[in-house]
Amino acid sequence: MIAATVVLGGLGCLAALLLATASRRFSVRTDPRHTALLEVLAGSNCGACGYPGCDAYARALLAGTAAPDLCRPGGTETLVRIGAILNIATTPRQSQVAVVRCQGGRQQARPKYDYRGLHDCRAAQKLAQGPKLCPAGCLGLGSCVEICPFDALFIDDRGLAAVDRGRCTGCGLCVSVCPRQVLTLAPAEATVHVLCNSHDPGGKVKTYCEAGCIGCRLCLKTAPGCFMMEDFLAVVRYGNEDAVTLAAAVRRCPTHCIREIAGTPAAGNVSPEQVL
Ligand code: SF4
Numbered sequence: 001m002i003a004a005t006v007v008l009g010g011l012g013c014l015a016a017l018l019l020a021t022a023s024r025r026f027s028v029r030t031d032p033r034h035t036a037l038l039e040v041l042a043g044s045n046c047g048a049c050g051y052p053g054c055d056a057y058a059r060a061l062l063a064g065t066a067a068p069d070l071c072r073p074g075g076t077e078t079l080v081r082i083g084a085i086l087n088i089a090t091t092p093r094q095s096q097v098a099v100v101r102c103q104g105g106r107q108q109a110r111p112k113y114d115y116r117g118l119h120d121c122r123a124a125q126k127l128a129q130g131p132k133l134c135p136a137g138c139l140g141l142g143s144c145v146e147i148c149p150f151d152a153l154f155i156d157d158r159g160l161a162a163v164d165r166g167r168c169t170g171c172g173l174c175v176s177v178c179p180r181q182v183l184t185l186a187p188a189e190a191t192v193h194v195l196c197n198s199h200d201p202g203g204k205v206k207t208y209c210e211a212g213c214i215g216c217r218l219c220l221k222t223a224p225g226c227f228m229m230e231d232f233l234a235v236v237r238y239g240n241e242d243a244v245t246l247a248a249a250v251r252r253c254p255t256h257c258i259r260e261i262a263g264t265p266a267a268g269n270v271s272p273e274q275v276l
């Protein structure tokens with residue numbers, strides 16, 4: 001009995017010793033900065049930073065292979081805290097929001113065919129380049145709505161994507177999923193936008209949409225420096241805006257595709273009552 005107890009006790013001690021050695025030998029040291037980074041990142045695992053999730057981004061930050069300003073949902077506060085943890089200097093990036101560059105809803109834009117397939121813009125786009133005659137307008141099937149981790153997008157009563165500017169973090173996921181590049185990111189403080197995405201000549205635009213940019217260049221003449229032309233499409237030169245001349249351009253645009261979106265951050269993109 002005593003012998004058995006001694007043998008069992010010895011085996012127990014040996015096993016404990018082996019386990020302690022193995023644990024020391026194979027232990028993985030965790031960098032306390034990793035935990036700290038996870039605490040300051042947004043935690044939404046949205047992937048907007050370009051990594052599969054917050055954990056992967058934190059590891060890349062520690063490895064020095066990722067820029068510190070990629071967590072857009074976290075904004076400036078997260079950036080500053082990342083800088084403090086990693087002891088590096090950081091420069092806040094300009095905050096941005098998504099803009100839907102289309103106002104060709106059911107009443108304005110002509111259909112090409114009746115689409116009854118998958119409720120997904122990418123699938124619709126694959127079928128003869130989409131069911132709208134306009135090659136660049138919003139299809140309204142909501143692939144962007146589906147991907148937004150912040151519920152910042154919705155399909156409005158015109159059948160177009162719209163942005164809740166109060167919720168949008170400027171992460172850009174919607175921009176990357178849209179098969180027609182309808183969405184863009186614009187500086188949050190910019191209120192005037194060209195809400196068209198068609199680069200076709202004016203005559204052709206008129207055949208498929210009442211609300212598109214016809215490339216008449218009136219905006220360039222009215223507010224020189226505030227706009228540029230990309231093929232036949234006027235584009236705002238963000239950062240060069242002048243409020244007075246921009247307002248004049250908004251008034252003079254013959255198709256009203258240059259819009260001033262009301263300043264309230266909770267406003268959707270461009271429903272008529274929110275447009276000045
Ligand atoms: S913006 Fe793009 S992804 Fe969103 S509903 Fe329109 S076409 Fe689809």
Ligand code: SF4
Nearest residue numbers: 148168169171172174
């Ligand atoms: S609307 Fe687009 S940019 Fe804004 S939070 Fe959603 S996915 Fe990100």
